[in-house]
Amino acid sequence: MTPSPCIVQSDLSVLLEVDHPDFEKAREGLSRFAELVKSPERIHTYRITPLSLWNAMAAGLSKEDILASLEALSRYSLGSNLKTDILEQAGRYGKLILERDPQDQALVLRSSDPMLSLRLGKSETIQSCFRGRRGDAFLVDDLERGRLKHRLIKLGYPVRDLAGYTPGHPFSFTLRQQDRSGQAFGLRPYQSHSVEAFLGPAMSAKEEGGNGVVALPCGAGKTVVGMAVMERLACHTLILAANITALRQWRKELLDKTDIPAQSIGEYSGEKKEIKPVTLATYQVVTYTSSDGSFIHFPLFNNEDWGLIIYDEVHMLPAPVFQFTASLQSRRRLGLTGTLIREDGKEDDVFSLIGPKRFDMPWKTLEAAGWVAQAQCFEIRIPMSDDLMLAYVTEPQDQKRFRIAAENPAKMDVIEALLQRHPEEKILIIGQYLNQLKLVAQRLEIPILTGSSSSSLREERYREFRQGRLGRLVVSSIANVALDLPEASCAIQISGRFGSRQEEAQRLGRILRPKKDSNIAYFYTIVSAATEEQSYARHRQLFLAEQGYQYTILPAQAILSPEPASQPLPEPAAA
Amino acid sequence: MSFLSACLAPFAFKETPQKSLSALEARPSLKPDQAMRCYQNLAPSLRKLFNYFLRRPLGVSWQEAGQRAEPHVLFRLADLGLLVLLPDRQAPCLVAAPVEYCFLITRLDRDLGTLVSALTHYKEETLSAMAKRRGLELPGHRAWLAAALYRAIVQGLGREAGQLDDEEAEILEDTLDEDGEAGLKDLEDEFLNSRIARRRSAGPEDLILGLEHGNGDPIAALLDKGFLAADSGPINYSWQPDYDLFVPSEIKTPLKQALKIRERSQSSLTLASLGTEPAPQKTSAYAETLWFNLRRIIVTSYSRSLKMTKGGSLGLQPLRKMAALLNIEVEALNFYALFLLHAQALTMNKDEAVPNPGFLKSPQDAWKEARKRWPGWVMKVYLLQESNSARRRFASQPMVLRRALLDALMAKNGQWVSTKKLTDCILNDKKLAQKIQNQISYQWYMEPRQIRQWLKPIVEANLDFLGFFGALERDSAKLVARAGPFARNLLENSTPQEALALLSEAPSLRLILQPNLEVIAPLEMGPKEHKILNDFGRIVSLERVVVYSFSAESLYKGIAFFGSAEPLEALLAGSGPLPHAFSALLEEVKSRAGEIRIVPCFYVAQMRQAHLGKALQAIAPQAKPLEGAANVYVLETPPIEMHSVIERLKKKGYFPLVQSPKAGWDSHQSSRYPQAPHPIFANQGRIF
Known part of the structure; x- marks a missing residue:
């Protein structure tokens, strides 16, 4: 008899054996009440957290269901303490219910546990969210709904929010069967699952679905998920995007894959201030402050009857929007991200304000299914000249020292060699430092886009790149997110923002859209050997390594050798 | 009414x-x-x-x-x-x-x-x-x-x-x-x-x-x-x-009057009437999980030692940290650690409980040694937990009572029963009560009610004792108990020490190497192997399997400890090819380890006369004259070898004085030696 596929650890992490015949079944079972933490090639790690348990309860599972499922999946019997922990945490769900009083529609918080009720009444941080008592219940200000839930989660008590959502002004449309180019279009299975997971088992104004985060790898079609949710909810929608490029990509996708007329899509940006049934805005414009420090565009959130707010690239959510989102709890909220890693560690805040993670999928699973390109990752280590090394080791400031290594001029030869090695690929050269990028662009005669490039220039360059008139492009950090260039199949990263895992994953994401032919993408990172840049690179790669990506580490000679450029590089070890 | x-x-x-x-x-x-x-x-x-x-x-x-x-x-x-x-x-x-x-x-x-x-x-x-x-x-x-x-x-x-x-x-x-x-x-x-x-x-x-x-x-x-x-x-x-x-x-x-009626109304309990209690929320965890947890603690203690306080107990903070990692109660961990200390699996080293090298070297021998002390050491461990009051109770506890408790528990086929009912059941059995009274005949003058009262703590102590050896499991509130799977073995087939020997078994099991610099090892793997993984990595999760995470820093630490990465490489070699990221990191750390070599100390010998330098070189050929300094020699010699050089100089009739560099030059010497420190010492801290 084959042993069960999971090992449940006492710290509530669950190790799932990938090669087990019941892997798929176990993955489905686990994902209902545990969060996928990492998915390297052989053992995937899930973690059962209070939040994941509460989400499971919200989705209709009972404590007993969770335990039974875990016991069935576990290779060994579960420890009694572990069971107790799960029962205790799961048992907290439903003790607090936030709902509308049917008489006057006031928002009230009720507790089935008198002790908890007393505790809340005495807690200063919680009390400030109340505006009084009504019998055993607490009266809650509508604007405090998000803050209250956030604080209660921090306290360890989730709120079952049955107060419902504003349905929003109705606005119906349908997804096309074929996009405008005539290609067949439909939701992929995992996209459909994402939509269902977000909306919850039964979509009504009182149900608890309708807020949360969908995490899918870059290039896996998160925009399509957003559009499908919009179609199902059929209401006025506000879409917040990371930048103007992303905003226009949303517009392009909406026009391409839905029957929404162009005049119903508004742009609320630095250039235009349109408000339409579907309005696209950037984080920058909504967080724009006047001279007195007030956010002059925040009324955008409330002045229109939005039924849905979509936070694209939710991992970039700026702090002011964070705070304001706390007061938007009556509207459905969908967060979309490829990498929910915040280097400031505020992932939990995203979960509590936007909503829990409703759906995610291992990157490698999508790669195996062909929904994203198969990526080959390389780290090329190049030496520093003696003079440069002397400057490096004697530089007292950490940031300057890192920059010396990152701007190592010897990287130029490697870039050239890589360009020769991939003459047919559409290549993005991505970096952090403008001087370095300009030098590369100048020497290799490649167009460059940076933050100072006008949006029209950017649009033009991207269009040329998509249409094949431009094969190479040098880009700064503006290309880190929300840049949709499906044709790009090779990225050369020449410098980055220290050890940012999120940036590394996002940059890889630029080339992950499925390719027509071989469906292979190449991701090169060039670092100066034996420097802090190399150490940071290791940290940057951590998230992707946990997603199952393997980096092949090569010395510069492997690229610069006089052998024919077509000589294949060593491939990562087989999974 | x-x-x-x-x-x-x-x-x-x-x-x-x-x-x-x-x-x-x-x-x-x-x-x-x-x-x-x-x-x-x-x-x-x-x-x-x-x-x-x-x-x-x-x-x-x-x-x-x-x-x-x-x-x-x-x-x-x-x-x-x-x-x-x-x-x-x-x-x-x-x-x-x-x-x-x-x-x-x-x-x-x-x-x-x-x-x-x-x-x-x-x-x-x-x-x-x-x-x-x-x-x-x-x-x-x-x-x-x-x-x-x-x-x-x-x-x-x-x-x-x-x-x-x-x-x-x-x-x-x-x-x-x-x-x-x-x-x-x-x-x-x-x-x-x-x-x-x-x-x-x-x-x-x-x-x-x-x-x-x-x-x-x-x-x-x-x-x-x-x-x-x-x-x-x-x-x-x-x-x-x-x-x-x-x-x-x-x-x-x-x-x-009510109390009298109550006493009369208490029916005599029998084994059959014990009933079945619902399973408790938390068990005291030292029964069925005893062996398992002991192994986990030993594995954890390779890298996270427990500290002893001045009062002689284990420090609360280290206990709490380890308990959090193991997800067991602090009290239970304290109990386990004391057990392991007495079983010699852990030893106190500079107020820290660390795995016993002897245990690591030969677990079988260590347990054999422990077994010789039966029953003394077992008793001692038990009494450590139960304090002096238990010692008094335990000294006169009747074996027949302990046996009866186990029989009663086993009759319930591993189901939970109320310890109160169990106690009543035992104490209401007239024949058994007679046997117990016979065993404690010096208590003959007691009234029946007094004997009953006196026996109660003894029953409790025996329940604890049986729980200690895995014979039964109890809840943390000690309201219910049930027979553990070891009960019959302990009673009929083996001694507790033989059960303890399970710990020393070290099956060779395969490791799982992950590209994200993690190694997953079965808990049952040998302690030596766990120690190596602990020295080169750190534990991130520990239960049936132990998840070790590796980083450049942790690998440096291991290489510094062992002098090379060979133990780790040898261990990992048996588990298939290393993931590329792992091997690349290991190679990098290996190549860079020692790129700056720091010599802990070397000796400078200053001679009053030139011929004494020749005498020194005759005994210690490694002594080299220091360039630019007359009658000064440098010896790159470990302290232990220096001791032998000095002894041999003395045997040859010389009178060397050895001074620690930390001590500097004392006034007596400074009157005879240059006032300024020797250039060698003046350069201290700036050698590189």
Whole structure:
């Protein structure tokens, strides 16, 4: 008899054996009440957290269901303490219910546990969210709904929010069967699952679905998920995007894959201030402050009857929007991200304000299914000249020292060699430092886009790149997110923002859209050997390594050798 | 009507005196501000009365009370419901109202002791809820409500007596046997209060006094610990807060009668009648998981040692950290660690408990050594846990009792049974009781009830003992127990030491190497292998498998410890090819380890005469003249070899002096040697 596929650890992490015949079944079972933490090639790690348990309860599972499922999946019997922990945490769900009083529609918080009720009444941080008592219940200000839930989660008590959502002004449309180019279009299975997971088992104004985060790898079609949710909810929608490029990509996708007329899509940006049934805005414009420090565009959130707010690239959510989102709890909220890693560690805040993670999928699973390109990752280590090394080791400031290594001029030869090695690929050269990028662009005669490039220039360059008139492009950090260039199949990263895992994953994401032919993408990172840049690179790669990506580490000679450029590089070890 | 109710009927206020409760209840409600004014006006008299009553918690005669307050004051107080007049025509008895009124009056003083005392009582809302639960009407005034409630509680006390467990009943019985008021005080202290104390580790006073001065909310703390009940919402009270309401001395007799009836009504329990208890929430975890947890602790202790305090116990902080990683209770971990220390699996090294090198070298031999000490060391470990009181109990424990306990448990096929019932079952078995008495014949002079009382802790101690060896499992509250899978083996097939030897088995199992620099190792893998992984990596998760995470820093640490990465490479080699990221990192660390080499020390020999240098070189050829310094030689020699050089110089008739570089040049030497430090020492810290 084959042993069960999971090992449940006492710290509530669950190790799932990938090669087990019941892997798929176990993955489905686990994902209902545990969060996928990492998915390297052989053992995937899930973690059962209070939040994941509460989400499971919200989705209709009972404590007993969770335990039974875990016991069935576990290779060994579960420890009694572990069971107790799960029962205790799961048992907290439903003790607090936030709902509308049917008489006057006031928002009230009720507790089935008198002790908890007393505790809340005495807690200063919680009390400030109340505006009084009504019998055993607490009266809650509508604007405090998000803050209250956030604080209660921090306290360890989730709120079952049955107060419902504003349905929003109705606005119906349908997804096309074929996009405008005539290609067949439909939701992929995992996209459909994402939509269902977000909306919850039964979509009504009182149900608890309708807020949360969908995490899918870059290039896996998160925009399509957003559009499908919009179609199902059929209401006025506000879409917040990371930048103007992303905003226009949303517009392009909406026009391409839905029957929404162009005049119903508004742009609320630095250039235009349109408000339409579907309005696209950037984080920058909504967080724009006047001279007195007030956010002059925040009324955008409330002045229109939005039924849905979509936070694209939710991992970039700026702090002011964070705070304001706390007061938007009556509207459905969908967060979309490829990498929910915040280097400031505020992932939990995203979960509590936007909503829990409703759906995610291992990157490698999508790669195996062909929904994203198969990526080959390389780290090329190049030496520093003696003079440069002397400057490096004697530089007292950490940031300057890192920059010396990152701007190592010897990287130029490697870039050239890589360009020769991939003459047919559409290549993005991505970096952090403008001087370095300009030098590369100048020497290799490649167009460059940076933050100072006008949006029209950017649009033009991207269009040329998509249409094949431009094969190479040098880009700064503006290309880190929300840049949709499906044709790009090779990225050369020449410098980055220290050890940012999120940036590394996002940059890889630029080339992950499925390719027509071989469906292979190449991701090169060039670092100066034996420097802090190399150490940071290791940290940057951590998230992707946990997603199952393997980096092949090569010395510069492997690229610069006089052998024919077509000589294949060593491939990562087989999974 | 129950027997007890019947017993208590004379005290149920059927007849009312001049100022009866009924009359009080019929009065229109006083407004709160009026009541407070009355309290304040009457405060001096009332406080005096209460001070007296507090010392004598039960009823006090009218006459006696009258000596401490004017009769009109008493009537006035009774009118307000602050005192209750018991209906005795000949000698009306006055019973103190709940102590909270004392609080009402004295709380203005902000006296902490009074506050603490008062907080043990219900608030008004709670009183209402309690009264409602008892089906009482809810008069408008708090005092009347309290009086009515008090009456109901007195009745309830009698009912409660019928539900006492043996120990409580015995305490109550013994207390009631005593004469005079001292006995009544005992009743309160030993029976009622001790009953509460058993449910909680500390009293409300301890809790309040434990709060940092000025910080912390005493009400919240009391609520948290259950000393105060909720004011609203569904009520699920037991009667525990009532213990501060006093039992009139007149009910002593009916209580005694109730206890006798109770004793007669206890049916003789048999094995078949044990029944099955629901599984507990938390077990004490040292039964079925004993072996498993011991191994986990040993593996963890390779990298996270436990520290000993000056007092000789294991430090709480390290215990807590390790307990968090292992997800077991701190108390259980403490127990395990002591076990392992005595089993020599852990040793104390500079006040730190670390895995025993001998155990690592040859676990089998270590256990054999431990086994020789049977039963001494096992007993010692056990007694460490059970303290001196257990030692006394254990010294005379009858083996037949322990065997009987196990038989009874095994008869239930591993189901949970109540330890109380189990104890009763054993003690009610006449034949068994006879055997036990025979084994403890020196106790022949004891009354049967005394023997029973004496045996109870022994039964408890034996249950613990059996649990210690994995023969049975208990819940953390020690309310239920069940036989563990080792029980029969322990009894019939092997000794506990043989079971312990399971720990030393070290099957060679394959590791799982992950590209994200993690290695997953089975817990059953040998301790040597775990040690190597611990030295090169760090534990991130530990249960049936141990997840180790590696980083450049951790690999450096391992290489620094072992001098090379060979142990790790040899260990990982048997588990297939290393993931590229892992091997690349390892190669990088290996190539860079030692890129700066720091020599711990070297010796400088300064000669007064040139020929002495030749003599030194004859003995220590490694001595090299220092360029640019006359008669100065440098020896790159480990300290241990330097010792031998010096000895040989002495044997040759020289008189070398050795000085630690830290000591510098003393005044005696400086008079004979250059004032400035030698260039070698002047360069200290800037060699590279």
